Amino acid sequence: MGFGGGDPEALMRDFLREHGGCAVIDGGLATELEANGADLNDPLWSAKCLISSPHLIRKVHLDYLEAGANIIITSSYQATIQGFESRGFSAEESEALLQKSAEIACEARDIFYKGCSKGFENHNETKKHTVLVAASIGSYGAYLADGSEYSGEYSKEMTLEKLKNFHRRRVEVLAESGADLIAFETIPNKLEAQAYAELLEENNTRTPAWFSFNSKDGINVVSGDSLIECASIADSCKKVVAIGINCTPPRFIQGLILSIRKVTKKPILIYPNSGERYDAEKKEWVTSTGVTDEDFVSYVRVWCEAGACLIGGCCRTTPNTIRGISKVLQK
Numbered sequence: 001m002g003f004g005g006g007d008p009e010a011l012m013r014d015f016l017r018e019h020g021g022c023a024v025i026d027g028g029l030a031t032e033l034e035a036n037g038a039d040l041n042d043p044l045w046s047a048k049c050l051i052s053s054p055h056l057i058r059k060v061h062l063d064y065l066e067a068g069a070n071i072i073i074t075s076s077y078q079a080t081i082q083g084f085e086s087r088g089f090s091a092e093e094s095e096a097l098l099q100k101s102a103e104i105a106c107e108a109r110d111i112f113y114k115g116c117s118k119g120f121e122n123h124n125e126t127k128k129h130t131v132l133v134a135a136s137i138g139s140y141g142a143y144l145a146d147g148s149e150y151s152g153e154y155s156k157e158m159t160l161e162k163l164k165n166f167h168r169r170r171v172e173v174l175a176e177s178g179a180d181l182i183a184f185e186t187i188p189n190k191l192e193a194q195a196y197a198e199l200l201e202e203n204n205t206r207t208p209a210w211f212s213f214n215s216k217d218g219i220n221v222v223s224g225d226s227l228i229e230c231a232s233i234a235d236s237c238k239k240v241v242a243i244g245i246n247c248t249p250p251r252f253i254q255g256l257i258l259s260i261r262k263v264t265k266k267p268i269l270i271y272p273n274s275g276e277r278y279d280a281e282k283k284e285w286v287t288s289t290g291v292t293d294e295d296f297v298s299y300v301r302v303w304c305e306a307g308a309c310l311i312g313g314c315c316r317t318t319p320n321t322i323r324g325i326s327k328v329l330q331k
């Protein structure tokens with residue numbers, strides 16, 4: 001039986017209690033892989049490294065752990081069975097690659113734990129620093145790799161059933177991968193939130209999940225669907241143990257937390273991006289549009305006061321950002 005005594009709801013409660021009520025999520029994975037030299041100009045994005053450079057993924061996980069992250073998110077954001085199959089991998093090989101994303105994160109955690117226990121006579125000392133591995137699931141729009149996870153606009157033919165069929169096997173594989181929870185990230189619309197909630201209920205998995213939406217106006221999710229309605233879907237799903245926002249500019253976060261708080265008592269998570277704008281045509285970040293690490297970290301108290309208790313960073317944040325967040329939360 002793992003952390004939380006095998007009870008999905010207890011996992012997050014026990015974890016947060018152990019961390020004094022607030023815990024640190026890691027920072028951007030894909031963008032940090034790029035900062036470490038990976039070329040991710042590819043429909044698989046960060047999942048490309050599962051094939052070409054798993055050691056780099058492990059290094060970035062470790063960098064975030066050393067910087068103070070208590071939760072690390074796997075490299076499966078844009079890893080889909082359909083995406084791997086279109087590269088010529090078999091169904092089994094594709095599932096193995098998903099599995100591998102969890103294994104690499106667990107391996108990084110083991111290395112980190114071993115490093116922590118050095119110098120402690122009593123091995124139990126390491127218990128103070130429980131780290132959770134969250135298996136990432138990016139949206140259907142992320143799989144399309146055309147920027148539609150930031151528009152939330154899927155074709156008119158898209159239905160709830162189609163979305164469920166698209167995600168079903170991937171959710172099953174990652175739920176059984178050894179990760180502690182499933183991180184549904186960058187959810188752009190209500191239909192996809194509904195699809196995830198139904199899959200979790202139907203699957204009967206014991207692995208808990210978090211739902212994280214993205215916004216580009218500070219009010220609604222990116223498709224224009226009501227954040228309140230999206231967060232309510234997450235709130236109604238028993239397997240969902242935290243609800244929040246990721247990959248959204250820091251300036252919008254406080255208001256979004258307050259909105260989510262209106263419809264849930266579950267823990268609220270936030271991991272904003274650096275605030276830089278992504279130019280989907282040029283496939284690059286417009287650097288002049290972001291905030292400095294200092295500015296980012298100066299928001300942390302405000303976000304806690306608004307009600308967030310899981311805080312990290314998304315695209316273009318770095319181990320340095322996470323170090324800063326960790327310092328503020330330790331105080």
Ligand SMILES: [Zn+2]
Binds near residue numbers: 028273315
């Ligand atoms: Zn992001």
